[in-house]
Amino acid sequence: MKIFRLSQTVSATLASAMLVTAVPAFAANSAKPGVNMDIGIQVDGRVLVPLRDISDEFGAKLSWEESTKSITLTKGSTTVQLKIGDPTVQVNGKSQTLDVPPQIKDGQTFVPIRFVAEAFGAKVEWDAKAQSTHIDTKEKDMYISARPYFELDGVPLVYDGEMKNGLPDGKGFAAKGTSIYGEKWFEGQWKDGKPVREEAPPGTEGYKIYINGSYLKSDYAPIVRNNAVYVPLWAVLGKVNASAQAIDGVIRINHPSRILLLRANSNLLTYYGGKMDSHTVRLDFPPISENDVIYVPLVFLTDYMDMKIVWGEQQRVDLTVGNLSKNNTWGNQNIISDGIKKLRLDSDAEAIWKNYPNLWVDSLPRSSDGAKNGGFERFEQLAVISYSGPTVVLSNGSKNVQFNFDSIEAIHRSFFTADPLAQFDWPESIKAVIRQQKVRIGMTQEQVLMSWGKPNDINKTNGSFGTFEQWVYRGSSIGTGNYLYFTDGVLTSTQTLK
Structure with a gap:
């Protein structure tokens, strides 16, 4: 018996590209286990690694003193003491001076890998071609890839690409934060450590979007839907350095003046002001998802992202906007989490009613x-x-x-989602009884099941005059309930005990 149940729908999946770079292979002639770690950054010609990751790999005990920003690493008879921003360090009480001190980058503590490794008795080699540090310990070999780290306009970046005189120059890729696998910030040509903002390529068809005078380069061109121009959301957010993240199918955008919550293919928008005052509005032109790419209309950028728009000739569109960079931790996180849950419920429910x-x-x-x-x-x-x-x-x-x-x-x-009774060629009088969740003499067992569901017990007897069954539907108290009696699959009598 086939029943058409309302099934769960799957929210649109957000797709993003990730640059995958090679890390050195384990040494073929080494009998020790090897570990590839793509976690390093290069600062002033030195390789730094996250403190927590490297202390775990060495099996060292880590202590942190918040008031003084001091670090203590202990393993066996070796004690290493460091302090954020201070080049003077100590190993078992003896002072040393580092070229680059421990420091905090993008909220994470980094320490010089060569100093830490050698302090614990490891051998350290730098492979300039592979941009990798080989750490040889008694227990294992570690290969730590490191990429240049720098900041532009207050944005922390790691870079993978061509270099000249120690600066990005040529073709390269930069990601926000301290990992090359973070959110893409810029991909393309660089000159003297800065990205080269491109003009629209000659012959570009359709709308050409410029933000603060620079062409919006994206793998996904603007589209027109419902007489509105739509642009790829993540490309725009990356262009203006706006902080955003996808949480359970809801996109959170952190504007300096408000926090926005939206979903693809829903006209519902929730936003919070600076005092976490909540507002819910319906958009005339909702965000949409096509081929796993999320697009927003230009009117969304002007109304809620404070961008100004100028329509030019030959389908050129100029958007101007101030600094939108703000981290995703501001605001009351509990309120935002509740808002995300509510927006998911509201939009998912409305999708059901609409579909x-x-x-x-x-x-x-x-x-x-x-x-x-x-x-x-x-x-x-x-x-x-x-x-x-x-x-x-x-x-x-x-x-x-x-x-x-x-x-x-x-x-x-x-x-x-469909009439469960439509598939059965039963008299309408029987279907009417089933809809009322009643039974009557002459109904088949299948018809009774549709009306009352499965019984608590079935007592069956086979005799020379046929097959007899008693179906028991227990009541709310002992000794109460309904008893149905079938002969050869047809209801012949009923009994109710109260």
Whole structure:
């Protein structure tokens, strides 16, 4: 028996490109285990690594003193003491001076790998061609890849590409933060340590978007939908250095003046002001997802990202905007988390009401007026009249009833997407009895199952006059319930004990 259940829908998946670079292979002639670690950064010609990662690899005990920003590493008889920003360090009480001191980059503590490794008795070699440090310990070989780290306009970046005189120069890729696998900041040509902002290539068709005078280069061109110009969201956010992240299918954008929450293919937008005052609006032109790329209309950028727009000739569009860089930690995180959950529920529910304008009742919660099932019958067809989030008004043509759902799962449990009785060639009189969740003499076992569901017990007897079955539906107290009796699969009598 095939039942058409309302099934979970999968939210649009956000796709992003990641540059994967090679790390050195383990030494072929080494009997020790090897570890490849793509975690290093190059600062002033020295390789620094995250403190926590390298202390774990050496098996050293780590202590941190917040008040003095002091670090103590202990392994066996060796004690290493360092301090953030101080080139003077100590190994078992003896002072040394480093070329580059321990420092904090993008909220993470980094220490010079050569000093730490040699302090614990390891041998250190630098492979300039592979941009990798080989650390040889008694227990294992470690190969640590490191890339140049620098900051531009206050944005921390790591770089992979061509260099000249110690600066990015030529073709290269930069990611935000301290890992090359972080969010892409810029990919293209560099000159004297700075990205070369490109003009639209000759012959470029369609709309050409410029932000602060620089061409918006992206693998995905602007598109026109519903008479509105849409641009790839992540390309725009990267261009203006806006902090953003995808959380459970919801995109959070951290504007200096507000926090925005939005979802692809939903016209709902939630945003919070500087005092975490909440606002929910409906967009005339919602974000959309096409081929796993999220696009937003230009009007979204002007209305909510404070960009100014000038329409030029030959489909040139100039956007200007100030500094939008702000980290994603500002604001009340609990309020934002609740907002994300609510936006997911509201948008997922509205997607159901929109995609399924007709639904068939399974088991509804009490309606807003307190009526069980809203007075509707099981398997009855209802039309969606109106909705807002998980609140919906349903109608059977005679009356309209409002229901409030507290979860997507509750919606799934309440409806079928097609009439479960339509597949059966049964008399309409039988179907009417089933919709009322009743039984009557002459019904088949399959029809009873559709009306009442599975019984608690089945007692079966085979005799010379046929097969006899007793189906037991227990009541709420001992000794109560309903007993149905079948002969050769047909209901012949019923008994109710109260």
